Amino acid sequence: MTAALGIDIGGTKTAVALVADDGTVQGLRSAPSGRGPAGVVDVAAALAHEVLNSCGGGGASVGACMPGLVDPVTGWARHAVNLGVDSLDLAGELSTRLGAPVVVENDVKAAAYGAWRMRPPGSAVGQALAYLNLGTGLASAVVRDGVVVRGIDGAAGEIGHLPIAGDAPCTCGQVGCLETVASGSALARLWPEGARRARDPFVAAAAGDALAAAAVDVLCTGVGLAVQVLALASGAERVVVGGGLSGLGGPLLDGVRADLARRARGSRIIEALDLAGRVELLPPDVPVAALGAAWIGGRGWSHVAARPSAGGVRPAVPSGERVG
Ligand SMILES: [Zn+2]
Numbered sequence: 001m002t003a004a005l006g007i008d009i010g011g012t013k014t015a016v017a018l019v020a021d022d023g024t025v026q027g028l029r030s031a032p033s034g035r036g037p038a039g040v041v042d043v044a045a046a047l048a049h050e051v052l053n054s055c056g057g058g059g060a061s062v063g064a065c066m067p068g069l070v071d072p073v074t075g076w077a078r079h080a081v082n083l084g085v086d087s088l089d090l091a092g093e094l095s096t097r098l099g100a101p102v103v104v105e106n107d108v109k110a111a112a113y114g115a116w117r118m119r120p121p122g123s124a125v126g127q128a129l130a131y132l133n134l135g136t137g138l139a140s141a142v143v144r145d146g147v148v149v150r151g152i153d154g155a156a157g158e159i160g161h162l163p164i165a166g167d168a169p170c171t172c173g174q175v176g177c178l179e180t181v182a183s184g185s186a187l188a189r190l191w192p193e194g195a196r197r198a199r200d201p202f203v204a205a206a207a208g209d210a211l212a213a214a215a216v217d218v219l220c221t222g223v224g225l226a227v228q229v230l231a232l233a234s235g236a237e238r239v240v241v242g243g244g245l246s247g248l249g250g251p252l253l254d255g256v257r258a259d260l261a262r263r264a265r266g267s268r269i270i271e272a273l274d275l276a277g278r279v280e281l282l283p284p285d286v287p288v289a290a291l292g293a294a295w296i297g298g299r300g301w302s303h304v305a306a307r308p309s310a311g312g313v314r315p316a317v318p319s320g321e322r323v324g
Pocket residue numbers: 160161162170171172173174177179
């Protein structure tokens with residue numbers, strides 16, 4: 001059985017997983033992410049060697065992902081502000097350190113691909129999946145027929161900056177972005193006391209904290225709106241919610257489904273879409289971005305939609321999707 005190595009360089013943590021063809025995680029290591037281009041690569045390469053040495057996984061294909069604008073064609077990553085990376089030849093640097101070709105992708109897009117590959121047994125390969133990442137910010141990605149939808153500069157799916165939700169100023173310069181009501185930073189603004197002590201807002205709301213109750217109300221309505229936007233814009237059969245906030249678990253899913261049910265009661269068209277039935281939460285403790293990166297590395301280039309004149313020569317695209 002061949003194995004694939006997936007490297008997920010996150011804003012706080014880097015995780016590396018060695019994944020078998022059937023999706024079994026054979027080895028997993030994580031550590032705080034390095035800072036700056038050299039630090040980021042040092043930590044990622046060290047963890048990769050650790051996993052490969054512990055599992056005897058020599059010869060594995062390698063995929064890596066990180067935040068920011070990541071171009072799978074050129075291999076470069078840009079504007080990963082939280083990691084102190086302005087620009088980095090991620091594929092080139094990691095290839096040199098690991099002695100193998102490395103395919104790279106944006107972290108949310110890799111997670112979306114991972115969620116798509118983890119589809120329930122029996123569901124169609126051609127199914128479209130929308131992935132909603134609720135981290136410090138809000139981002140999304142769509143996978144259709146096994147291909148990550150990119151758009152120009154990889155900006156497809158950046159719905160966090162649709163200014164359609166209220167009047168709070170956003171870090172991007174606009175007002176009322178979806179991210180200002182449906183993200184970790186939104187929750188921290190709405191309920192600073194809880195954020196400081198890392199408390200669960202649903203638990204606090206149930207215990208009578210009025211500010212926490214108001215905050216989860218805004219959050220669930222905001223996530224419901226994000227799900228509606230994604231479902232309407234992409235037509236994806238499934239909308240999978242992941243990212244740090246998905247750790248809030250059942251109460252978050254219940255709250256979002258209640259919001260979607262409320263939307264359905266007000267509109268025949270929305271009711272017919274069964275949004276509440278199509279939204280799901282990523283299972284906890286699944287390193288979905290590392291899995292996605294591993295599978296993307298294993299597929300070479302075929303997760304990347306063809307695009308004209310990318311400013312570089314694309315390697316040949318292997319045909320066919322291997323179903324894992
Ligand atoms: Zn914004």
